[in-house]
Amino acid sequence: MAEHKAPKKRLKPVGILLRPMAVVARETIRTTVNKPNTIQYPWERLVIPDGYRGRPGLVMDKCIGCHMCEKICPTTCIEMVEVELPDKGKVERPQVNLGRCMMCGYCAEVCPKNAMLVTPEYELAEFTRQDLIYDPFRLQYEDRPGLHVDVYEATPAMVKQGLYGVDRKTGKEIRDYPEVADAKCIGCSKCEKVCPADAVQMYEKGKNEKGKPIKRPKFDPEKCVGCEQCLDNCPKDAISMKEVK
Amino acid sequence: MDANGLYQFVYGIALWLMQVIAWPFNNLLGWESVGGWFVSPGVVDFLTTLLAALIVFFVGFLISITFIWQERKTLGRLMDRRGTQVGFLGLFQNFADGLKTFIKEHIIPDEVDKQLFNLAPVLLIAMSCLMMCLIPLGPAFYLANLPAGLLVVFAVFSLAPFAILMAGWSSNNKYTVMGGMRAAAQLIAYEVPILLSVAAVVVLAGSLNFFDIVAVQQDTVWFIIPLIIGFIVFLISAIAEVERIPFDLPEAEAELVEGWMTEYGGFRWGLIMLSEYVRGFAASGLIVLLFLGGWDGPSFIWPEIWTMLKMFMVFGLFIWIRGALFRVTTKQILSLGWTKLMPLALVNLGIAIALKMGGWF
Numbered sequence: 148m149a150e151h152k153a154p155k156k157r158l159k160p161v162g163i164l165l166r167p168m169a170v171v172a173r174e175t176i177r178t179t180v181n182k183p184n185t186i187q188y189p190w191e192r193l194v195i196p197d198g199y200r201g202r203p204g205l206v207m208d209k210c211i212g213c214h215m216c217e218k219i220c221p222t223t224c225i226e227m228v229e230v231e232l233p234d235k236g237k238v239e240r241p242q243v244n245l246g247r248c249m250m251c252g253y254c255a256e257v258c259p260k261n262a263m264l265v266t267p268e269y270e271l272a273e274f275t276r277q278d279l280i281y282d283p284f285r286l287q288y289e290d291r292p293g294l295h296v297d298v299y300e301a302t303p304a305m306v307k308q309g310l311y312g313v314d315r316k317t318g319k320e321i322r323d324y325p326e327v328a329d330a331k332c333i334g335c336s337k338c339e340k341v342c343p344a345d346a347v348q349m350y351e352k353g354k355n356e357k358g359k360p361i362k363r364p365k366f367d368p369e370k371c372v373g374c375e376q377c378l379d380n381c382p383k384d385a386i387s388m389k390e391v392k
Numbered sequence: 393m394d395a396n397g398l399y400q401f402v403y404g405i406a407l408w409l410m411q412v413i414a415w416p417f418n419n420l421l422g423w424e425s426v427g428g429w430f431v432s433p434g435v436v437d438f439l440t441t442l443l444a445a446l447i448v449f450f451v452g453f454l455i456s457i458t459f460i461w462q463e464r465k466t467l468g469r470l471m472d473r474r475g476t477q478v479g480f481l482g483l484f485q486n487f488a489d490g491l492k493t494f495i496k497e498h499i500i501p502d503e504v505d506k507q508l509f510n511l512a513p514v515l516l517i518a519m520s521c522l523m524m525c526l527i528p529l530g531p532a533f534y535l536a537n538l539p540a541g542l543l544v545v546f547a548v549f550s551l552a553p554f555a556i557l558m559a560g561w562s563s564n565n566k567y568t569v570m571g572g573m574r575a576a577a578q579l580i581a582y583e584v585p586i587l588l589s590v591a592a593v594v595v596l597a598g599s600l601n602f603f604d605i606v607a608v609q610q611d612t613v614w615f616i617i618p619l620i621i622g623f624i625v626f627l628i629s630a631i632a633e634v635e636r637i638p639f640d641l642p643e644a645e646a647e648l649v650e651g652w653m654t655e656y657g658g659f660r661w662g663l664i665m666l667s668e669y670v671r672g673f674a675a676s677g678l679i680v681l682l683f684l685g686g687w688d689g690p691s692f693i694w695p696e697i698w699t700m701l702k703m704f705m706v707f708g709l710f711i712w713i714r715g716a717l718f719r720v721t722t723k724q725i726l727s728l729g730w731t732k733l734m735p736l737a738l739v740n741l742g743i744a745i746a747l748k749m750g751g752w753f
Contacts, residue, residue, distance in 0.1 A: 164717065171716040175470045184472040
């Protein structure tokens with residue numbers, strides 16, 4: 148076995164002794180003159196910046212119940228529940244299980260009406276798991292601009308031109324929106340009923356041999372939020388999303 | 393014995409206490425012989441020794457606790473954080489920690505040598521606390537004024553690694569044995585330079601008594617000025633002797649779990665940690681007495697306060713070194729001790745002899 152020989156290194160006292168001592172002394176003086184870096188948490192708090200991702204919040208008036216937050220949620224902690232509102236009657240609103248929520252903020256990002264917010268609340272401890280499930284009323288939070296998440300899909304070329312998710316010609320926001328396959332549609336007008344944004348209008352295309360009107364949906368791209376509720380509820384799979392080119 | 397010393401002061405208190413106890417026996421019951429026994433010199437002397445030992449222990453204990461506080465606070469500032477927080481300036485944190493270790497479960501592993509395992513911390517703490525009464529804090533505050541006090545202190549100072557070796561061996565664990573062996577190796581390497589640098593002080597002072605050494609420094613200059621090399625050698629060796637961070641090989645946390653105290657827990661571990669700081673107290677006390685003039689200083693405050701202030705400054709230097717430097721390896725520590733510090737200590741001794749022969753001291 149070859150004898151292991153450690154390489155001979157001369158220890159230079161300036162480098163290994165004096166410089167560390169000087170650095171430490173400087174640091175000690177700096178932290179003694181100023182305050183140390185520690186934030187004494189229950190008494191002192193950090194300033195929370197805009198867009199801080201605490202628990203999700205909900206603006207009840209803005210929400211249209213489009214299920215998009217439920218679909219995007221990676222931990223499936225959002226569930227749409229029926230609530231009774233004084234002005235709208237029975238509607239569906241999101242309920243969040245904070246025991247599973249990972250504070251990713253996707254729900255606020257996809258929300259077409261900025262009704263889901265990211266709130267600066269981070270002290271969420273409860274005594275039971277049941278208490279961690281926030282129903283829509285408990286989820287409500289004050290609506291202010293710093294809590295919205297506005298992220299648009301854009302290609303690098305668009306970014307170069309300063310156009311973030313906006314159509315170059317029309318100036319409208321680019322998003323997928325549905326179209327109907329005429330041969331498959333049976334004219335049941337279910338899409339009109341489920342559309343949370345009232346973007347679907349049924350129009351009469353003509354009359355069949357029995358003399359009854361043939362109904363077809365018409366999608367209003369101004370109102371459509373791309374939530375795919377019509378897709379999910381279509382009994383004949385006649386609707387598909389037209390993708391952005 | 394000094395007429396104004398701690399012993400005399402406590403003797404007065406003990407005598408008064410015994411007279412109070414003896415009074416009903418003499419005057420009410422008429423048992424003169426029992427009352428006389430209470431105030432007899434033997435009984436009063438015993439009580440005095442007990443009380444004085446207690447006072448010295450508590451003072452040393454409090455200084456050691458304050459050292460821990462100082463270390464935690466300074467290290468905190470040095471790492472840009474706050475350090476201890478409990479109580480005024482965090483002073484009560486150590487008492488809280490001590491209480492915590494006190495109420496913890498006392499575990500003795502199955503495979504250890506139980507007698508030695510139990511004996512080792514007792515020995516270590518006894519060795520550390522013995523140094524408290526041998527190191528005088530002032531001209532009046534001392535327990536024992538031995539003619540060769542310096543020799544006794546160094547004898548006791550060098551005994552602790554044997555307790556460490558004993559603890560490491562009896563714990564029956566490879567990490568503890570390695571820690572104990574390293575403690576022994578370190579002791580042998582650093583005992584020689586530390587004694588040689590002390591020999592220079594003894595040559596200059598012409599005495600082995602702390603009071604004479606301090607008196608000589610008060611008359612001439614502090615020994616740090618003629619014996620600066622010896623001071624540096626003594627400082628490095630003292631850090632190695634009390635196993636503080638650049639030289640804490642016996643309890644190298646990164647390699648040996650907690651070194652020789654791996655198997656100890658609860659209050660034993662707490663006492664072992666405390667005894668380390670008591671040894672730090674002894675080391676800084678020795679540095680102050682031998683090189684920094686002891687209680688020499690302007691007389692507007694008590695000399696004991698001067699000693700303690702200097703001790704806190706020396707311990708602050710220890711903390712600074714701990715915060716700044718990295719741990720050396722086993723090879724480096726031994727080569728530093730034998731090839732660097734030993735010749736330096738000899739040079740220092742030569743300077744001291746030359747100064748003495750030249751007639752400056």
